[in-house]
Amino acid sequence: MPADLLRILIPQLKSYVSTTDISLQSHALSLFALLLQLSPKSTFPEVEREVLTDVYGISCSPLTSGAALDSVLAFFAALVEADFQIATHVVSSLTRNAPEKPKGDVSFPNVAKCVAQVVKSHQVIAAGVIAEFSKNLKVFPCQ
Amino acid sequence: MRLEVWATYVTLLTQTRLYGAGSQSRDSVGVKRKRTPDGSDSEETAYSLLQSQVPALAKALLNQLKSPRTPSGTLQAGFGLLHTLLQVLPGSLSGQTGLIVSISKTILSQPPSTSNSTLHISCLQFTSSFFASHPPPTFANSLPVLTPVLVKNLGEKHPRVASEAFKAFSALLGTLKPVKSQDWVELVYQEAIARLGNHVTDAEVRSCAEDIIGDLWINASDTVQAKDGQEWEHVCRATGRTEGAVKVVTRVAREADVTEQWVNGCVDWATKLLTKNGRTGKAEVFECLSVLLSRCVLCIVQL
Numbered sequence: 001m002p003a004d005l006l007r008i009l010i011p012q013l014k015s016y017v018s019t020t021d022i023s024l025q026s027h028a029l030s031l032f033a034l035l036l037q038l039s040p041k042s043t044f045p046e047v048e049r050e051v052l053t054d055v056y057g058i059s060c061s062p063l064t065s066g067a068a069l070d071s072v073l074a075f076f077a078a079l080v081e082a083d084f085q086i087a088t089h090v091v092s093s094l095t096r097n098a099p100e101k102p103k104g105d106v107s108f109p110n111v112a113k114c115v116a117q118v119v120k121s122h123q124v125i126a127a128g129v130i131a132e133f134s135k136n137l138k139v140f141p142c143q
Numbered sequence: 144m145r146l147e148v149w150a151t152y153v154t155l156l157t158q159t160r161l162y163g164a165g166s167q168s169r170d171s172v173g174v175k176r177k178r179t180p181d182g183s184d185s186e187e188t189a190y191s192l193l194q195s196q197v198p199a200l201a202k203a204l205l206n207q208l209k210s211p212r213t214p215s216g217t218l219q220a221g222f223g224l225l226h227t228l229l230q231v232l233p234g235s236l237s238g239q240t241g242l243i244v245s246i247s248k249t250i251l252s253q254p255p256s257t258s259n260s261t262l263h264i265s266c267l268q269f270t271s272s273f274f275a276s277h278p279p280p281t282f283a284n285s286l287p288v289l290t291p292v293l294v295k296n297l298g299e300k301h302p303r304v305a306s307e308a309f310k311a312f313s314a315l316l317g318t319l320k321p322v323k324s325q326d327w328v329e330l331v332y333q334e335a336i337a338r339l340g341n342h343v344t345d346a347e348v349r350s351c352a353e354d355i356i357g358d359l360w361i362n363a364s365d366t367v368q369a370k371d372g373q374e375w376e377h378v379c380r381a382t383g384r385t386e387g388a389v390k391v392v393t394r395v396a397r398e399a400d401v402t403e404q405w406v407n408g409c410v411d412w413a414t415k416l417l418t419k420n421g422r423t424g425k426a427e428v429f430e431c432l433s434v435l436l437s438r439c440v441l442c443i444v445q446l
Contacts (some may be wrong), residue, residue, distance in 0.1 A: 005410055005439075009432075012417045023421060027429035034433050038440045 003042060006035070010046050015053045019061055019123040022068045029071040033078040040082035045078065046143045048086065059114045063106040069110060073117045080121040083141070091115050093131055145207075149316040153227045157390055159189045159233045174268050176436040197228070197235045205242045207302070211249060215262045218250065222265040226272055233276035243273065244285040250291040255304050267296065267307035274314040297334040302345035309335070309351035313358045322363035330368060332374075339377035353378050357391040360399040372405065379412040386424045389416070391429040397437045406439045 016028035032051060035043045058064055059072045080087050098111050117128050177225070208221045225243075228235065236243060241396035248264055255263045270293070274282070282289075311330050318320055338344045338352040356374045359367045367374075378388045392409050395401060413435065416428045 002407060002439075005407060005414075009410065012414050017418075024422065024425055027426055029434070031429060034436055038436060101413055141227050142355070 002022065002101070006039075006042055006046065009035075010050060014050050015052070018060065019058060022063060025058065026068040026071040029058075029068075029075045033071070035072040036075075036078035036082045044079070044082045052079070052090075055096055056093055057076075060106045060108075062105070062110075064107070064110055067112065068109075073113060074140055076086050076114055076117045076123045080118050084122050084124070087118055087125050088128070090118050091125070093116075094115050146217065146220050147348060149204075149224050156193075156227045156231045158222075159193060160234060173321050189419065189430070193232060194235065197232060197239055198425050201228075201236055201239045205239055205246065208246050209242060210287050215259050218237045219262045219265050220250055222262070226269040228270045229276050231271070233272075234278070236273065237277050237281040240277075244282070244289055248288055248292055253298055255296075255299055258345050258402070260301050260304055263296070263301075266312050267293075267304065270337045271307070271311045271314040277318075279319050283410065286325075286327075290325075293329060293408050294330045294334070297331065302348050305338075305345075306347045306351040309355050311350070313351070313355055315359040316355075316362040320362040320427050322364075323365055325363075326365045328366045331355060332370070336374055336377065337361075339374065342356050346384065352389045353391045357394050359401075360401075368375065368400070375408065379409060381412075381418070385416055386427065387414070389424060389427045393427070393434050396431070396434045401438065403439070406435055410435050411437065 013028045016024045017032075018025060032047060036047060054074065054076060058068075059076075064072060069105075076090065080090065081098055094111055094114050098106050098108065115129065119129055154379075160395070189435055196257075204221055204224065208218055225236065247270055250262060250266045253259065256434075263402045270289075293311055295307055296304055297312070335352040335355050338348055339356070344352070356378055378391060380388070392413070396406065396409065410432065413428050413432050417425070417432075
């Protein structure tokens with residue numbers, strides 16, 4: 001992929017990664033996913049630096065559902081496949097951000113689906129993530 | 144009187160189109176068909192009835208139209224009827240090609256005026272569906288007669304006439320695919336360029352000219368690939384309505400043989416469209432970009 005093309009395209013797409021227009025945001029994320037698949041080496045650093053933070057915000061928003069959520073999941077899948085090393089980092093960022101927000105501003109099912117997608121795309125981290133998450137599960141004795 | 148009979152026939156054809164297939168499908172669900180002793184299916188559907196009528200009907204109709212003194216209103220009704228017939232039974236007029244071509248030629252050779260432009264349009268619309276629904280061998284011999292008058296209509300001032308002429312060539316290109324070494328391709332290309340390059344071109348004509356550029360790239364690639372690509376400078380413009388252009392670029396990127404340079408140019412253009420205000424057509428631009436980007440990589444892999 002020609003570098004100057006990416007240099008112009010990425011900032012343009014980035015401006016659509018917000019909750020103002022969910023449908024266009026979904027299109028933009030799908031395009032990022034496509035770019036990450038087509039030319040991972042040149043796209044990944046840009047996406048990590050420019051877009052990833054915004055996508056964390058979108059992924060835990062209750063406004064994101066249906067096709068928009070599918071695009072978010074496709075984005076994470078492509079991101080992790082472009083560079084496996086980011087997988088653990090994504091999981092911790094996703095889970096760290098969510099609980100700090102006021103209730104109603106965050107959709108925990110969305111976060112869970114995103115984490116699941118990351119693990120699915122890079123299964124080496126599965127054992128670690130399961131161990132980490134299962135700490136929070138409590139067993140209530142039957143009465 | 145005659146016109147009323149034709150109008151009734153058009154209504155009947157429209158009904159057949161809607162419900163004609165219904166009786167066929169009802170047949171297949173259980174009702175036991177009567178069979179003639181030799182085992183063939185005796186039950187007649189609306190379609191098969193109509194099919195058997197077409198040769199006689201078309202012959203009678205065309206004989207009434209062929210006189211040069213036929214009033215314009217009658218001709219127009221006649222072409223309306225033929226057009227509807229093709230919508231119901233595509234390809235059913237192959238036996239009448241000779242007569243159809245000579246009548247169309249007579250009509251289309253007259254310069255369109257305010258009084259007969261509607262007839263021109265009906266005739267061109269019929270020609271489009273005739274091209275689209277018949278196999279090329281049916282009309283291949285008539286093309287040398289028909290294409291010069293069609294090319295002349297491309298240059299008409301009347302926007303609807305010019306648009307319909309472009310559409311007729313779109314249909315022709317689609318049927319003949321791939322089109323090789325036909326002299327009219329060059330003429331159509333030149334006229335499309337002239338229309339696209341002129342900023343006063345009517346919006347409808349412009350959109351048809353954009354479509355024809357796409358059709359040329361997809362169906363007559365040998366001719367257009369040898370050119371300098373000037374048409375894309377006109378199609379991919381920065382101002383004005385770009386919805387049609389986005390569609391054409393998407394279609395060409397998906398179906399035609401394109402160069403890396405073309406893809407890069409179009410990605411650049413589509414990216415600029417994203418910066419424009421308003422959300423109309425944005426989803427299509429995204430779709431276009433995603434096709435272009437996939438294509439981009441293919442081009443590089445091929446090198």
